Amino acid sequence: MSLRHALMALLDATPMTGYTLAKHFDQSAAFVWHAPHSQIYPELRRMEADGLISGRDELRGARGTKRTYALTEAGRTELRRWVEEATPAPPGRDGAYLKATYYEFGSFANARRQFQAHLTYHQQQQHRWEAHVKELQNRDTELMRLRLAGWPESAHEAIVAYKAHVYRGMAARARTEVEWAKSGLALVDRLEAAAGEDT
């Protein structure tokens, strides 16, 4: 049940609507967790029922309203408990690697295409995460500014450092995937050359 904690962690920075929360891990670049709004709205209602957050209806223009949620003390306590808790390792499940295991079922051209797509995707991700690390270090995002405002000056360095470290990790992961795809392409070249010799 990490969706709750991801939501609470965002709400710790500042109160927000479900829509805004959804943007943070849906369309937006900067999050290690993803969830669609169809999962978020019901979860927010359950969290409010559990007392972890509290919602307030606010006006939007003339007729419209929106519900803004804020983290409660119980929510803050739960966040602290969760951070101290052991983190279970997720079971391995990777479609790209699973498929790569069996590239012999397809052509060399296919293996090349797949590795190339993997390469392109993760190269893009790498740049995205690297850019985000810089933004964080410059305290250059709205969310970071709001978050820091709630803490004493002396805590700021650690708050920034942990987040930067996570996204540096994401970039390192992406780099590893890029390298894997590159040596995959080299492998296909070697295999195809070897297959050609017998002909």
Next chain:
Amino acid sequence: MSLRHALMALLDATPMTGYTLAKHFDQSAAFVWHAPHSQIYPELRRMEADGLISGRDELRGARGTKRTYALTEAGRTELRRWVEEATPAPPGRDGAYLKATYYEFGSFANARRQFQAHLTYHQQQQHRWEAHVKELQNRDTELMRLRLAGWPESAHEAIVAYKAHVYRGMAARARTEVEWAKSGLALVDRLEAAAGEDT
């Protein structure tokens, strides 16, 4: 729906029972996909209904029976189709990284404990994958021997090479996590030293 394809890929090596299939990605070391038997048995029945595999009841001792499944021609065709298909990138969802983003909610000791657990786990994984790469390259697993038996000599190199490449990738990933955890520990040291200076 990758579970199907993982099962079919294993059954391409040799016919097997649900129990044996479950061992391959449950308890056993060597698989990039995981599934419990409670998911496997119903899926096998559905796959048989769809004509991708065919099951045969066999005797076990006096009273017992077991059902052995074999890949059908339709299954082989579907495997080829799947390998050629584009591979969607999974949405990011990582509990360890999510939590690390918010280590400021806990103590330095906790951050250290978390990073240390991450380090230990992935170091172990790394060795596991590296050992598996060697086994594969020596064609030293039962499954690999069975798999190769179904293909002409000329195809053997590629079959081994793709699998070794995948598990080298798994090892590289684990190495990346180990490095991340190590620099995380160094980060905690620096942050704690900096916090100590103000006291």
Next chain:
DNA sequence: ACAGCCATGTAAGTCGTTACATGATTGC
């Protein structure tokens, strides 16, 4: 006899995806 492995199942519940649906606000 007993332990450990082989073998197969069900059922409840949670989590996540995809699609369908609606309406207000803001800026051009």
Next chain:
DNA sequence: GCAATCATGTAACGACTTACATGGCTGT
């Protein structure tokens, strides 16, 4: 007026987890 964005929801389905359950076989 229209498009883009803000805002919130439902519903069906599929994937996965966890727990409960049963019984035969093999070796000591």
